Amino acid sequence: MAVVCTGILAASIIMPSYGDYWLARRNLDRVQRYRLVLDAANRLSAERGPSNAVMGIMDLPTDDAKRQLVQFRAASDAAIEAIANPIAPNRESIDHPIPLRFLEQTNTQLKSARAEVDRVANLPLGQRRLEDVQLAIEGMFAVVDNFQSIVAWNVDDLVDADDGIAASVLIGHMLSDLREYGGRIASQIMAPIATRHPLERKHLIDSSRTRGRLNELWRLVGGQDAIFRSDARLIGKREEIERVFFGEGLEMFDALVTEGRNSGNYSLTAEEFTRRFVKTLQPLESLRSEFLNVKIDELMQTRDRALRTLLMVIAITTAILVILASLVRMVHRSVLSPLLQARDEVIGLAEDQPVQLGNPAQYAGEMRRLFDAIQILRGKLRERARLTDKLKEQAETDGLTGLFNRRTLDLIGQSKAKADGQAETACLVLIDIDYFKLVNDTYGHQAGDQVLREVAALFRSMLRPTDVIARFGGEEFAVLLSGDLLSDVVMRARRLRLALQRHEIVLADGARLNMTASFGVASGPLGAEEWPRLIKAADIALYRAKSEGRNRVRFAAGTELDEP
Structure with a gap:
């Protein structure tokens, strides 16, 4: 009985230690496999560099350019093969392999995108159309975007497996995204540079959104x-990134955007821009790589500590079992056996009725490790996840409302969306919050800021993803809608007005406000010359809405739009 109880006690001591070791080993294997996935994502992103370069060479691609492209493609293929057939040190590390359908989709899409890059690169410079280069670049974008399903699947798998590694996994994902968007922003203006065309509205909008994502990710990390x-x-990495990428790299990018907005005469060729810009991405990749190295080293240390603890517990438990077994044998042989024999003899002489001796042993042992700490960590991670989601949903350009600012709206309105040079027709809605100054004077500027944020969130929730909403200045907002009739936009503006009128804003001190706004709507073409006229027409309509009593929608008549 004593041996059985001791065995149970030994198992209860050893099994938690073995569980800790098994979890630490599995976490290490999974994070190492996750690192392979992020490496593959980085290789696919990096392949865009030489791809852009060969399509931007003034003549047919040189042998050096072709050789570099072949090397990068081979590195991408090897990275994908590494996650498709991982070298597993133990069976537990491959209990959840990457679904093959994801890899097959990536390989199929990658083959098609590479074929398009080769086709465009082999065209003489005079035959390379802007649309062809743009299509090839977007094909490489699609490969990375499709591969993100693999990254997302892996992130979900790791976070569900153990909360203890969730924070490191999410930060690693954000660092990988930072590198991807850092390279993507350059590729988004590469087609006009390669074909010596001015930047179009699409390039400005796409690069502006990517710039916002970059700034948001860097704010988080x-x-x-x-x-x-x-x-x-990791010491000094932040300063290096801010100096090299956000400094030198984005300054180079901004200079080319300025040149592309004014003309098609760029100071750098696509090949030169690619070569110089890729160097500024190296600190981003270095941070991601070193961060994962640090976390993997920490997991290795955790695994080694768990193994040492397990071996120590086994050794101590074995020693206790040996000592206890020896003591039991000695007591049984030296004390119990003679007593039992004497008792049996007494009983046999007296009553001949056997009496069983009891020898109960009480053991107290409990092994509960880190549960309270893990529970606290889970709560903290959930809180961080909610904050991250909230920050990611916010736009980058305007610090208070999260909307585009006036400068970005002007860039969009002054650009031409069509390749033939014809200006695109759009509707502009100018919105002015009624009696906003009274809110600031009565409740303070913090309350005014809250009103602006809530009004911005309300309007954004009621607009389509293709609509552009911006903070126009002060308490004014602007909405730019393409492809809609003026009458339809007027109806949508009225719905916005009614929604705001019915929306109750509760201030921090408990005060409740119902705000209204005046709306001015105008329709007209976009472009450098037409945009100020469109703003003026909408502003005239807005002024009429305010002068007629506020909290109403007015639209510009044709005569107002045609004014010089």
Whole structure:
């Protein structure tokens, strides 16, 4: 009985230690496999560089350019093969392999995108159309976007497996996205540079949105001091990224955007821009790589500590079992056996009735490790996830409302969306919150800021993804809608007005406000010359709405739009 109880006790001590070791080993294997997935995503992103370069060479691609492209493609293929057939140190590391359908989709799409790049690159420069180069670049974008399903699947798998590694997994994902968007923003203006065309409205909008994502990701990652102080390998990475990429790299990008907005005469060729810009991406990739190295090293240390603990527990438990077994044998042989024999003899002489001796042993042992700490960590991660989702949903350009600012709206309105040079027709809605100054004077500027944020969120929730909404200045907002009739836009403006009128805003002190707004709607072409006239027409309509009593929608008549 004593041996059985001791065995149960030994198992209860050893099994939790073995469970810790098994979890640490599995987490290490999974994070190492996750690192392969992020490496593959990075290789696919990096392949765009030499692809852009060969399509931007003034003549047919040189042998050096072709050789570099072949090397990058081979690196991408090897990275995909590494996650398709991982070298597993143990069976537990491959209990959830990457679904093959994801990899097959990526390989099929990658083959098609490469064929399009080769076709465009082999065309003489005079025959390379802007549309062909843009299509080839977007094909490589699609490969990376499709591969993100693999990354997302892997992230979900790791987060569900253990909350203890969720934070590192999510930060690694954000660092990988930072590198992807850093390269993508250059590729989004590469087609006009390669074909020596001015930038179109699409390029400006796409690159502006990517710029916002870059700034948002860097705000999330760069603002966490703990990341950059956790290991000597990460010290100085933040300053290097801000100096090299956000400084030199984006300054180079902004200079080319300015040249492309004014004309098609760029100071750099596509090949030169690619070569110089790729160098500024190296700090981003270095941060991602070193961060994962640090986390993998920490997991290795955790695994080794768990293994040492397990071996120590086994050794101690074995020693206790040996000592206890020896003591039991000695007591049984030296004490119990004679007593039992004497008792049996007494009983046999007296009553001849056997009496069983009891020798109960009480053991107390409990092994509950880290549950309270894990529960606290889960709550913290959930709180961080909610904050991350909230920040990612916010736009980058306007710090208060999260909307585009006036400068971005002007860039969109002054650009031409059509390749033939014809200006696109659009509707502009100018919105002015009624009596907003009274809110600031009565409740303070913090309350005014809250009103602006809530009005912006309300309007954005009622607009389509293709509509452009911006903070026009102060308490004014602007909405730009393409492809709609003026009458339809007027009806939509009225719905916005009614929604705001019915929306109740509760201030921090409990005060409840119902705000209204005046709307001015105008329709007209976009373009550098036409945009100010469209703004003026909408502003005239807005002024009429305010002068006629506010909280109403007015639209510009044809005579107002035609004014010089």
